[in-house]
Amino acid sequence: MKKLINDPQAVVAETVDGFAAAHADLVVSSGDPETLFVSRAGGAVAGKVGLVSGGGSGHEPLHAGFVGRGMLDAAVPGAVFTSPTPDPIMAATKAADGGAGVLHIVKNYTGDVLNFETAAELAELEDITVKTVVVNDDVAVQDSLFTAGRRGVAGTVLVEKIAGAAAERGDDLDSVAAIATRVNENVRSMGVALTACTVPHAGKPSFDLDDDEIEIGIGIHGEPGRERIPSASADEITEQLLTAVAGDLQVASGDRVVLLVNGMGGTPASELYIVYRKARALLEERGAEVTRSLVGNYVTSLEMQGASITVLRLDEELLALYDAPVHTPALTWGA
Amino acid sequence: MKKLINDPQAVVAETVDGFAAAHADLVVSSGDPETLFVSRAGGAVAGKVGLVSGGGSGHEPLHAGFVGRGMLDAAVPGAVFTSPTPDPIMAATKAADGGAGVLHIVKNYTGDVLNFETAAELAELEDITVKTVVVNDDVAVQDSLFTAGRRGVAGTVLVEKIAGAAAERGDDLDSVAAIATRVNENVRSMGVALTACTVPHAGKPSFDLDDDEIEIGIGIHGEPGRERIPSASADEITEQLLTAVAGDLQVASGDRVVLLVNGMGGTPASELYIVYRKARALLEERGAEVTRSLVGNYVTSLEMQGASITVLRLDEELLALYDAPVHTPALTWGA
Amino acid sequence: MSDLLNVAWARAWVQASAAVVGKNRMALIDLDRAIGDGDHGENLDRGFTAVLAKLEAAETATIGDVFALVAKTLMSTVGGAAGPLYGTAYLRAAKAAPAETVDAAGVADILEAAVGGIVARGKAELEDATMVDAWSPAAEAAREVATSGGSARAALAAAATAARTGAAATEPLIARKGRASYLGARSQGHRDPGAESSALLLQAAVEAAEASHG
Amino acid sequence: MSDLLNVAWARAWVQASAAVVGKNRMALIDLDRAIGDGDHGENLDRGFTAVLAKLEAAETATIGDVFALVAKTLMSTVGGAAGPLYGTAYLRAAKAAPAETVDAAGVADILEAAVGGIVARGKAELEDATMVDAWSPAAEAAREVATSGGSARAALAAAATAARTGAAATEPLIARKGRASYLGARSQGHRDPGAESSALLLQAAVEAAEASHG
Numbered sequence A, B: 001m002k003k004l005i006n007d008p009q010a011v012v013a014e015t016v017d018g019f020a021a022a023h024a025d026l027v028v029s030s031g032d033p034e035t036l037f038v039s040r041a042g043g044a045v046a047g048k049v050g051l052v053s054g055g056g057s058g059h060e061p062l063h064a065g066f067v068g069r070g071m072l073d074a075a076v077p078g079a080v081f082t083s084p085t086p087d088p089i090m091a092a093t094k095a096a097d098g099g100a101g102v103l104h105i106v107k108n109y110t111g112d113v114l115n116f117e118t119a120a121e122l123a124e125l126e127d128i129t130v131k132t133v134v135v136n137d138d139v140a141v142q143d144s145l146f147t148a149g150r151r152g153v154a155g156t157v158l159v160e161k162i163a164g165a166a167a168e169r170g171d172d173l174d175s176v177a178a179i180a181t182r183v184n185e186n187v188r189s190m191g192v193a194l195t196a197c198t199v200p201h202a203g204k205p206s207f208d209l210d211d212d213e214i215e216i217g218i219g220i221h222g223e224p225g226r227e228r229i230p231s232a233s234a235d236e237i238t239e240q241l242l243t244a245v246a247g248d249l250q251v252a253s254g255d256r257v258v259l260l261v262n263g264m265g266g267t268p269a270s271e272l273y274i275v276y277r278k279a280r281a282l283l284e285e286r287g288a289e290v291t292r293s294l295v296g297n298y299v300t301s302l303e304m305q306g307a308s309i310t311v312l313r314l315d316e317e318l319l320a321l322y323d324a325p326v327h328t329p330a331l332t333w334g335a
Numbered sequence C, D: 001m002s003d004l005l006n007v008a009w010a011r012a013w014v015q016a017s018a019a020v021v022g023k024n025r026m027a028l029i030d031l032d033r034a035i036g037d038g039d040h041g042e043n044l045d046r047g048f049t050a051v052l053a054k055l056e057a058a059e060t061a062t063i064g065d066v067f068a069l070v071a072k073t074l075m076s077t078v079g080g081a082a083g084p085l086y087g088t089a090y091l092r093a094a095k096a097a098p099a100e101t102v103d104a105a106g107v108a109d110i111l112e113a114a115v116g117g118i119v120a121r122g123k124a125e126l127e128d129a130t131m132v133d134a135w136s137p138a139a140e141a142a143r144e145v146a147t148s149g150g151s152a153r154a155a156l157a158a159a160a161t162a163a164r165t166g167a168a169a170t171e172p173l174i175a176r177k178g179r180a181s182y183l184g185a186r187s188q189g190h191r192d193p194g195a196e197s198s199a200l201l202l203q204a205a206v207e208a209a210e211a212s213h214g
């Protein structure tokens, strides 16, 4: 394992330190190791619904990179690949509350769900109204009553962006939650790994892949995926991912979509554009219009090589909210 | 070698295709494989000095990611790690010319210098005035009359950003060239590789590193670096890089600087922030003020794991130009 | 050596837990790497290290006081799925043992309360390949010993044995809860890390009981 | 077999060049990987493949016409350092051979012109560990044969031998131009890829001469 780190136990704290210093115009860190969270510079916006997300670290820029005007109010980084505990979530919820309640955006993992659940209970004790939207966009996992359900992966960024815009324009808590739910219902993702990643404290790769194997349906925590197949061309892999995503979402002719090609952390930008090119062509073959595009590292798995494809079906309102200004360390547009 | 690519010979063409489709609001591709370049959507700006850069591919987002308002007018991607030939450079120069002449921003490699030189001669034949600024910010290489001189690395982004702002505000060709030269004189960089990268057509890593070795002073083309040392902590490595950079630049107390921590392509964002944290602390120890910061993948070497540190000494004018609006696929701020 | 288990035992159990988790940190990481995200050993080690530090400074009048401290600390330091699940288990156990000593029935009460907490939070059933597969047979075994008049130590020993068997029995199962459930049939052939850590913790309880002179 | 080399030879040389570069593509990549960026074999292969295609469709009245076609095509397809350097070499060679045939002195003229082009663009001196270290002794050797009354084929053969020796002689040198110069003393012990490709091209010229019946 070769990493640009110091003490493996200090990775998250040092990352947040550097991050907050580099983006001091946008964000501030709580600094407290017991209740570590990142929130907007300037504090909660009075009268605005607060948006809080969080989860295990190692997915940077998710979530802290999306704190700022038009998106999140606070983000809670857990240990690498480990959901944060209720205390910092609760502290972040307090910091994000402008009096209009707080929305928790939670990726669907048992740990995240349970810890955010407890934090929400604690917040209610302090008279902060909390609603929770659980994101579960990963079509690699079969949804079923008998499993933990689908995972939340790169679609989370679109939920955070669009719900953030709804909060910014003054929607109340129920409306922001409804928008977030609508995004979640219309977004699907699936990923592939060419290599595993190594959690600093584990010191070995999260799984072993042969030189001519890839892992389809990979999670963002170095969990093994749906199946292991022989290495294939970018076009073939893209077709497999896109077919699963568009099939599950039932993308139809005339649909307008956001296409997000997300790097897992160790993939060159060039490869992401090659995947994007094919995914776009396949969507257009289905008669869909790729109305907006994002290509880059948004929801990563440390240094894993691989990519995921996310498709969000737009309606007029979602498009307007997507286009609304956003000013965060990792996503910036508009005035 | 596992990569998300199709035919290794088609990597650049397919990347540019996908890139132009994803960012059609900002850029357009010439589409012609013989003279492939990317330029601003909407064409040359009449009366504005045109900025053209380019070089081997594999450093994405450099250069095409920096085409847009406030930065480059056109970028010429060569084959992976191979400077483009004069024909596409000439075509891009023509496309960028708004009648006020064109500045070539060239990283100091023999191939880039020679091919841009020929293109400039060809452009002069068509009555386009061309000036050239050669960027050579890499302190890993000893400058000397008897070598090819220092390489141009991540400092190039700052030259392109600031010269782009000068052109955008209406400076004439000599002034833009003078600003670019001033940036180059005040910027220094040095990098480290934890792993090598693999050029698609070569199919093997550019060099071999043991599991406990790192390469200090790495180039951005997978060239071996200045020295190979045993793996060390992020803080130790950062200190070695920063000391070389700040020493060569003679950073003094009271200096205001831009600190750019650049990922080589395969490095998690968390590690870049850990490096940033230490580099910033070391600059502050020297009494410098880190006035602006960039942390991310700007000038990469395919999937190489590693980072480089760049420091630019600011004056009032350079800071104002740095802060001026920029709207490109890979760098966006301001109105 | 009295038949009752006391506060000293509960404290010794915590110490033994921290030791066994530290010793098995990498083994638990490896189990979790195979079907999850490779942090289970790290998470528990972080948690029990914190518990140990807190315990040294804390007065504990009842067994429940010890478990409550464990619960609160695990909840606020472990994170992931195991944090809230173990946290709730110890919290419920604390409520079930508001006394200075427990007999065999008390041991069964504690374990049943723990199982109840885990199921309340995680909604897993037996044979979903989770920590429930260790705790649930453990509670049953303890109750049986208690009902048939066995000692507290015997109840604990039976529980640990049942947990060990239950953990091993997760191997052929298809996981239906937690991260391993994403793998579907590919989760078969792997032991659930949480069931394994549960078995280790109950074994630590037995060792603490053997060492303590209640 | 006349002593003169003609247009057919020049065309055959191009074909032999494309073949030898194709065959040595990976070997040249490996040399460049060691002290550069690993593209030299790929760059030349791409270039000579293009040259071959163009040549088939082209009428060439003089030896210079052939070289001019090579020059233009390499210049516009190779890129990197080698593209402009080889391009200029062939361009100067073309100007030095505006005829249908060349004798030994003509061969020396061609090679001297080529060296002049490379030096004009690249500013390298002998023993900087570049392609100059192959071309420069090659030109000298050809001139010597010509001066002492040898044949064109003999001049070419001497040139190829000298180039081969010159390429090998780059190994102990510290590179002072091109990408290898960044390595300083670490460039020692490695053969310069451009010098090696130059030696291969001159060997191809000899083979073309042997095969052609001018």
Ligand SMILES: Nc1ncnc2c1ncn2[C@@H]1O[C@H](COP(=O)(O)OP(=O)(O)O)[C@@H](O)[C@H]1O
Binding pocket: A081, A082, A083, A110, A111, A112, C032, C036, C037, C038, C039, C040, C043, C044, C079, C080, C081, C082, C083, C085, C118, C121, C122, C123, C124, C129, C130, C131, C132, C177, C178, C179, C192, C193, C194, C195
């Ligand atoms: N719903 C659940 N019910 C009971 N136990 C569960 C449940 N989900 C997960 N677990 C347990 O938690 C363990 C994983 O813990 P850990 O690795 O620390 O958390 P995470 O899965 O968040 O990384 C699993 O091995 C399993 O025993």
Ligand SMILES: Nc1ncnc2c1ncn2[C@@H]1O[C@H](COP(=O)(O)OP(=O)(O)O)[C@@H](O)[C@H]1O
Binding pocket: B081, B082, B083, B110, B111, B112, D032, D036, D037, D038, D039, D040, D043, D079, D080, D081, D082, D083, D085, D118, D121, D122, D123, D124, D129, D130, D131, D132, D177, D178, D179, D192, D193, D194, D195
């Ligand atoms: N200044 C120079 N003068 C002469 N030859 C040079 C010079 N710079 C580089 N070369 C030659 O070019 C070769 C490298 O070519 P190539 O790998 O295709 O280009 P690049 O270095 O741009 O990747 C070197 O091996 C060397 O022989």
Ligand SMILES: [Mg+2]
Binding pocket: A056, A081, A082, A083, A111, C037, C039, C080, C081
């Ligand atoms: Mg986890």
Ligand SMILES: [Mg+2]
Binding pocket: B056, B081, B082, B083, B111, D037, D039, D080, D081
């Ligand atoms: Mg090159």
Ligand SMILES: [Mg+2]
Binding pocket: C032, C036, C037, C038, C039, C040, C080, C179
């Ligand atoms: Mg885990």
Ligand SMILES: [Mg+2]
Binding pocket: D032, D036, D037, D038, D039, D040, D080, D179
């Ligand atoms: Mg090369």
